[in-house]
Amino acid sequence: MAAAEEEVGGLVFHPMDQFIVKPLFGDGPISWYTPTNAMLWMALSALAVIALLVFGTRGRAIVPSRSQSIAELTYGMVRKMVEDITGKEGLKYFPYVMTLFCFILFANALALLPMSFSPTSQIAVTAVLAFMVFFFVTILGFVKNGSHFLGLFWVSSAPAAMRPVLAIIELISYFVRPVSHSIRLAGNIMAGHAVMKVFAAFAAVVALAPVSILAIVGVYALEVLVVTIQAYVFTILTCVYLKDALHPGH
Template sequence: MADAAPGEIVIKPFDQFIVKPLFGGTEVHWYTITNVTLWMALAVLCVVGLFVLGSRGRAIVPSRSQSIGELFYGFIYKMVEDIAGHDGVKYFPYIFTVFLFIFFANFLGLLPMSFTTTSHIAVTAVLGFGVFIIVTVIGFVKNGAGFLGLFWPSEAPMALRPIIAVIEVISYFVRPVSHSIRLAGNITAGHAMIKVFAGFAAIAAVAPLSVVAIAAVYGLEVLVAGIQAYVFTILTCIYLKDALHPAH
């Protein structure tokens, strides 16, 4: 809420997503340290703090931080093994790292005065296209030209195979776009809703309802933060399964 005349309420829900340099100035270049840089670095530090510092003792009776780390580890490891198969376990470190970064970035964005890095398509696109490129390379390295069998369903009638192949190719190349937009869109929508309801809190008549709405949406955003990290990861596992076993 800014630049409002007396008695006028101006709500700008997307101002919270503006990228700003940390050390003055207004121009942002590729080398500029911004609020995005800061909060991505904090997400990385959270991962390091939990899995390096919090688990450095490797105690038989784990500490609280070690227990949380082991819970994350076991959960994602089982997901990779169940979906991508035993062959996919070797790629577990990459998938686990992606999950942790998104998870902590999402939850850090719920802190007051923070910046949600996963609300920016520039961040999620790097993650989405990174998965797409890595999975595609794995598919060709492991299967050679046989990877193209993913686009040619042998069980379909011959007359329909070319049509299905075109559809499969289009859907395959849409994967990184939907992968990245899904994450950024869900995070952006929730934060924007909170900002809108916060703007209405300035009106005395609806302030109580506004506070209730903010609390409800915030609670939903807590769920979304974890669910979106999970969805991004499970889709990565599914794409990896297709790359490892294109005939299935």
């Protein structure tokens, strides 16, 4: 099979192989306790967050260092996002939102390093993050508002005949939230890395190498923006869902 592929043109590459979860030690089957490449890079992402927010701000200097400046800017941006969308009442949940943003941002960014692995390209990872948000805001909505939380699905400003239909549509869209929330992040990260892998494979062809290298540089620069934008989008949607839990009703 491999020989047949080489005879076709000599250019054989598998851009999706980079997303395979593999055990760190050996080649045996993967169980729930098996250390994997995904686990390693998620742990490194968590350590990077700790390094920035804990060790980077430990000095608390009046004239901040670079790490302290980055940590303070990140803190201020996410805090303002939470306050602007959810109001003052939502600030008590700021630590959770901040943790989500930083983890996703560092997981996305570290995946751009050579020989790295992207945990946020795995739907299993992004689905866990999305369903955590979904269950959290749903439980919070009922705890805070009781049965009034169901007002989120009842469009009282619409004509009476349309309200039951709109309620069904609102209910379906509500339960679709974690699906779209997770697929958006995983799909964008996976697509970007797959495109870079394809262009990198064409760099082996002498005639296409200059164009391929320029394409890789362009896509990589775009991915630097995408890793930040996707973390921001995931976080801002979390804030919107949190606002619905705190202030339901149309």
